Amino acid sequence: MTEIIKLKNVAKHYYMGDDVVKALDGVDISIEKGSFVAIMGPSGSGKSTGMNLIGSLDLPTSGEIYLDEHDISHLTESELAQIRGKKIGFIFQSFNLIPNLTAKENIMLPMLFQGLEKNERESRAEELLGLVDLKDRINHYPNQLSGGQQQRVAIARALANDPEVILADEPTGNLDTKTGENVLQFLENLNKKGKTIVMVTHDSKLAEKHAQKIYWLKDGKIEKVTRKEKEKWKTVK
Amino acid sequence: MLKDYFFLAIGNLRHRGLRSWLTMLGIFIGIAAVVSLISLGQGLQEAITGQFSTLDPDKLIIENAGTGFGPPGSTSVKKLTEHDLNLIKSISGVEFAIPRLIRSVKVDLDDEREFIFTTSIPDGKKQIEIIEDALNLEIGEGRFLELEDRGKIVVGIHLKEDHFNGKLKAGKDIKIQGRNFEVIGILKKSSNFIVNNVILMPEDDLKEILEIEDEIDIIVVQVEDKDKTEEVAQDIERKLRKDRKQKLGEEDFSVQTPLQAIGTINNILNIINLVVIGIAALSLLVGGIGIANAMYTSTLERTKDIGIMKSVGAKNSDILFIFLIESSLLGLVGGIIGAILGLGLAFLVSSIVGSFLGGISLEVRLSFPLLVLAISFSLLIGITSGILPALQASKLNPVDALRQ
Numbered sequence: 001m002t003e004i005i006k007l008k009n010v011a012k013h014y015y016m017g018d019d020v021v022k023a024l025d026g027v028d029i030s031i032e033k034g035s036f037v038a039i040m041g042p043s044g045s046g047k048s049t050g051m052n053l054i055g056s057l058d059l060p061t062s063g064e065i066y067l068d069e070h071d072i073s074h075l076t077e078s079e080l081a082q083i084r085g086k087k088i089g090f091i092f093q094s095f096n097l098i099p100n101l102t103a104k105e106n107i108m109l110p111m112l113f114q115g116l117e118k119n120e121r122e123s124r125a126e127e128l129l130g131l132v133d134l135k136d137r138i139n140h141y142p143n144q145l146s147g148g149q150q151q152r153v154a155i156a157r158a159l160a161n162d163p164e165v166i167l168a169d170e171p172t173g174n175l176d177t178k179t180g181e182n183v184l185q186f187l188e189n190l191n192k193k194g195k196t197i198v199m200v201t202h203d204s205k206l207a208e209k210h211a212q213k214i215y216w217l218k219d220g221k222i223e224k225v226t227r228k229e230k231e232k233w234k235t236v237k
Numbered sequence: 238m239l240k241d242y243f244f245l246a247i248g249n250l251r252h253r254g255l256r257s258w259l260t261m262l263g264i265f266i267g268i269a270a271v272v273s274l275i276s277l278g279q280g281l282q283e284a285i286t287g288q289f290s291t292l293d294p295d296k297l298i299i300e301n302a303g304t305g306f307g308p309p310g311s312t313s314v315k316k317l318t319e320h321d322l323n324l325i326k327s328i329s330g331v332e333f334a335i336p337r338l339i340r341s342v343k344v345d346l347d348d349e350r351e352f353i354f355t356t357s358i359p360d361g362k363k364q365i366e367i368i369e370d371a372l373n374l375e376i377g378e379g380r381f382l383e384l385e386d387r388g389k390i391v392v393g394i395h396l397k398e399d400h401f402n403g404k405l406k407a408g409k410d411i412k413i414q415g416r417n418f419e420v421i422g423i424l425k426k427s428s429n430f431i432v433n434n435v436i437l438m439p440e441d442d443l444k445e446i447l448e449i450e451d452e453i454d455i456i457v458v459q460v461e462d463k464d465k466t467e468e469v470a471q472d473i474e475r476k477l478r479k480d481r482k483q484k485l486g487e488e489d490f491s492v493q494t495p496l497q498a499i500g501t502i503n504n505i506l507n508i509i510n511l512v513v514i515g516i517a518a519l520s521l522l523v524g525g526i527g528i529a530n531a532m533y534t535s536t537l538e539r540t541k542d543i544g545i546m547k548s549v550g551a552k553n554s555d556i557l558f559i560f561l562i563e564s565s566l567l568g569l570v571g572g573i574i575g576a577i578l579g580l581g582l583a584f585l586v587s588s589i590v591g592s593f594l595g596g597i598s599l600e601v602r603l604s605f606p607l608l609v610l611a612i613s614f615s616l617l618i619g620i621t622s623g624i625l626p627a628l629q630a631s632k633l634n635p636v637d638a639l640r641q
């Protein structure tokens with residue numbers, strides 16, 4: 001299987017005065033195309049930093065990051081933006097919809113930054129709203145939608161540019177169990193259709209239920225890597 | 238693409254509603270001040286120089302110095318006399334020198350009493366013609382004063398229309414300083430509001446009712462060759478000074494040439510223009526700072542939005558454009574509304590002047606280039622004050638921005 005994302009000996013250090021905070025400290029992660037990977041860890045384990053680096057929102061202090069076999073660790077902010085807009089779709093715990101844009105406009109936004117024509121953006125946004133079953137909420141603003149509905153709009157937005165990777169940061173954190181289960185079911189369906197899913201979570205049950213491979217992070221390092229083989233979890237590293 | 242940013246920016250501005258309007262207020266005021274002033278400026282210049290339409294290029298006016306702000310003759314400086322008149326008449330290049338009195342008189346008509354400026358019409362056919370010509374007098378009703386007319390007056394149109402409850406008519410008798418006069422003519426409307434409110438009276442009559450012997454308020458000089466007006470003016474000044482044994486710069490009289498008078502007015506207008514433009518410039522500066530401030534606030538408020546936009550692929554330049562378009566729109570819309578307000582203000586002032594200062598018409602000049610210039614300038618202010626906040630917004634780190 002080809003690797004869509006690969007982190008090689010990646011470190012991310014933050015400087016707070018004279019103190020160095022090693023959010024990530026020499027981490028290797030490889031994510032195969034079409035897989036469902038979870039990054040597990042308690043808060044402070046560096047999983048959010050990892051997610052930012054995987055999503056090319058941030059650059060590492062050292063190490064290399066490959067996206068589709070291109071080294072992105074030395075790109076400029078604008079080049080990174082272009083790549084992330086095209087190849088990665090984000091789903092956040094707090095949905096992160098823009099409050100003064102409607103559901104449809106929120107979904108159109110990533111396509112705008114890729115330079116798609118307006119009618120193309122509109123028809124694609126409507127199609128995606130149909131996919132997440134929100135056709136009747138096209139012109140609603142985020143504050144007129146329930147949490148579950150907002151997260152579905154966010155999923156539709158993540159799919160706007162037909163990215164290869166969906167990055168989900170605690171996607172069910174702000175949802176009740178049932179709604180959360182629906183969202184994860186939706187992500188699993190996307191995975192079956194060939195999308196690579198990377199989910200960051202602190203909930204091991206959730207990770208083990210849906211992912212095929214789990215990176216367990218602790219204190220900025222990888223504690224272990226487990227893989228599901230024939231419905232059984234095995235530690236591979 | 239740019240069009241989409243445009244709509245995105247409009248959406249953001251509308252979302253902020255009232256605050257966007259308040260931000261534009263500074264710009265409104267500045268642009269409105271500039272537009273109204275300049276639209277009125279030319280009209281103002283015409284209105285004021287219209288008051289000096291009495292000044293033909295071949296005529297000079299000699300008057301007592303220091304009488305500028307009161308009616309001539311009201312101050313105690315040495316008055317012009319027959320002696321001065323004869324001196325001026327003897328100077329070469331002077332065709333005619335005509336003495337005139339301009340005084341306020343008590344006028345009674347039925348139960349109404351008013352004080353009105355009266356000016357004397359000289360003796361002599363040619364002299365009368367010169368005064369008619371100098372003041373651009375045209376008769377509307379009745380006839381003009383002629384030689385040998387006594388006890389008769391001609392009045393400006395406003396005395397008929399706006400004074401004495403409209404009872405003053407051609408043929409009517411009125412009392413001036415207690416003496417009866419017959420109104421034999423009414424002048425046509427003039428661009429000079431003094432003419433519209435004046436009583437014209439034979440010189441001898443005016444001297445009689447005011448009990449004046451040898452006093453002259455102003456002397457109007459008709460120059461033989463209008464190309465030599467300035468030279469004749471200098472000559473008169475020199476001779477009068479010599480006659481009065483005064484030093485240069487210490488004269489108690491003045492010889493006004495038409496160019497000087499208009500030059501003085503233009504100086505005053507320029508000062509007024511400078512003051513208003515200064516105020517407008519300050520207002521625009523404050524308006525610009527207001528826009529910059531609003532954009533900074535907006536950057537802070539929308540840090541998270543900026544993070545979200547970056548996470549879905551917005552480049553720094555995209556964010557920069559969106560913010561710049563927003564600040565430009567503030568400038569542009571502020572400018573357009575300011576221009577409209579300014580024109581409205583100009584028309585308002587014009588109509589107020591028209592109805593309260595009867596006779597002076599202050600016309601509004603609509604200048605398309607001025608409007609375009611004012612609006613473009615305001616747009617420029619919007620862009621320049623938006624640059625720094627937009628740069629700041631565009632450089633936000635997406636991770637930090639999302640954490641907000």
